[in-house]
Amino acid sequence: MNDNVAHVTLPGLILLSQSAGGLKLRHTKIRVAQGGNYLSSFKGRGMEFDETRLYTPGDDARHMDWRVTARTGKAHTKLFREERERPVFLSVDARAPMFFATRGVFKYVQAARLAALTAWSAQCHGDRVGGQVFTEAGGVELKPEHGRRAVLHLLQKLVEAEPPNGAAASPGLDQALARLVHHARPGSLVFVFSDFRGLGTAGEYSLLRLRRHCDVILVFLYDPLEGQLPTSGRYRFAHDGRELSLEASPDAAKVHAGRFAQRLEALTQIARQHRMRLIPCLTTDDPLAVLRESLRISHTNR
Numbered sequence: 001m002n003d004n005v006a007h008v009t010l011p012g013l014i015l016l017s018q019s020a021g022g023l024k025l026r027h028t029k030i031r032v033a034q035g036g037n038y039l040s041s042f043k044g045r046g047m048e049f050d051e052t053r054l055y056t057p058g059d060d061a062r063h064m065d066w067r068v069t070a071r072t073g074k075a076h077t078k079l080f081r082e083e084r085e086r087p088v089f090l091s092v093d094a095r096a097p098m099f100f101a102t103r104g105v106f107k108y109v110q111a112a113r114l115a116a117l118t119a120w121s122a123q124c125h126g127d128r129v130g131g132q133v134f135t136e137a138g139g140v141e142l143k144p145e146h147g148r149r150a151v152l153h154l155l156q157k158l159v160e161a162e163p164p165n166g167a168a169a170s171p172g173l174d175q176a177l178a179r180l181v182h183h184a185r186p187g188s189l190v191f192v193f194s195d196f197r198g199l200g201t202a203g204e205y206s207l208l209r210l211r212r213h214c215d216v217i218l219v220f221l222y223d224p225l226e227g228q229l230p231t232s233g234r235y236r237f238a239h240d241g242r243e244l245s246l247e248a249s250p251d252a253a254k255v256h257a258g259r260f261a262q263r264l265e266a267l268t269q270i271a272r273q274h275r276m277r278l279i280p281c282l283t284t285d286d287p288l289a290v291l292r293e294s295l296r297i298s299h300t301n302r
Contacts, residue, residue: 005105013116013155019288020120024295025088025127025189052076062212087144088122089184089214090115090131090154093194093221094139094161095172100223104284107221111193112158113287114219118191119151121291132183133157134176141183173198177206186213193219195226196267208274216276217294220267223283227260 052065055075068076092115098108105113119129123146130144131154142154173194184190190210196218210216234247264280271278279294281287 005101005109006099008109008112008159010155010159013112013158016113016116017120020117021124023117023121023291025118025121025125051079053079087128087130087185087188088118089144089188089190090118091176091180091190091192092131092133092158093173094133094135094163096136096163097195097197098221099163101283102223102225104282107195107223107283110281110283110287111221114281114291115158115191115193116155117288117291119154123148123151129154132176132180133161134172135161135163136172139176139179141179144185144188174200174203174206177203181206181209184210184214188214190214190216191219192216193221195221204270207270207276211274211276217279218267218271218276219279219281221281221283228257
């Protein structure tokens with residue numbers, strides 16, 4: 001890894017292409033715990049509507065054509081055909097809290113590396129690659145395209161992303177997820193790389209809408225200090241010329257750990273309820289190892 005701890009560089013993200021060939025995103029099977037183990041097969045390619053026919057027992061109820069059913073009085077279901085390749089859409093959080101770490105690399109650097117590895121893997125297997133990079137002030141969406149140029153375009157946007165100076169213009173995350181719903185085509189494999197700070201009811205609803213037509217993987221980035229504070233000592237943090245002192249204590253550490261556990265549990269419940277995969281990733285983790293492990297079940301159950 002040639003990127004430093006606080007910034008990403010285009011050469012560093014391009015270098016990750018040498019490691020991404022072994023990652024397999026297509027034809028994966030992912031287990032989601034929901035009242036036991038739920039086995040969900042990702043569609044290997046995107047799906048396009050083809051025609052409507054009479055419903056037969058065993059058809060997927062999610063594909064019911066309610067409009068035709070209401071008009072004819074008989075249950076109908078939609079049929080789909082496979083596209084030639086599957087869109088892979090990568091949403092990367094570049095808000096100010098992502099530019100933080102006490103160990104390893106900044107959460108944003110980790111997110112960018114994970115996104116780059118995923119993009120190179122998708123390109124290697126012939127899938128189209130697009131994405132979204134967002135800050136508090138706004139964001140940019142890239143239409144999925146195939147080829148190396150599409151990946152390089154996304155990587156350049158990752159390199160250019162910087163948090164806004166001064167006060168944040170808006171919460172950011174819920175708005176970004178709402179835009180994501182409109183840009184990720186049905187049948188896409190969607191990754192969201194974020195610390196999910198500020199996820200509200202509107203953002204959760206956007207994830208639900210997205211999951212109705214896409215396979216969704218949430219990659220939760222966090223620093224070790226966010227999960228567990230020290231129990232003693234005084235610690236000083238600095239950023240952009242500002243300093244903050246923290247007096248550690250067992251009581252403060254317990255409260256802090258409890259709040260983090262609640263936050264993680266809430267995100268876990270959202271993922272479980274909507275049948276999305278949740279992948280935790282520390283700032284000290286090896287991003288390639290994280291992706292390999294998260295897809296390990298896919299490789300062993302093909």
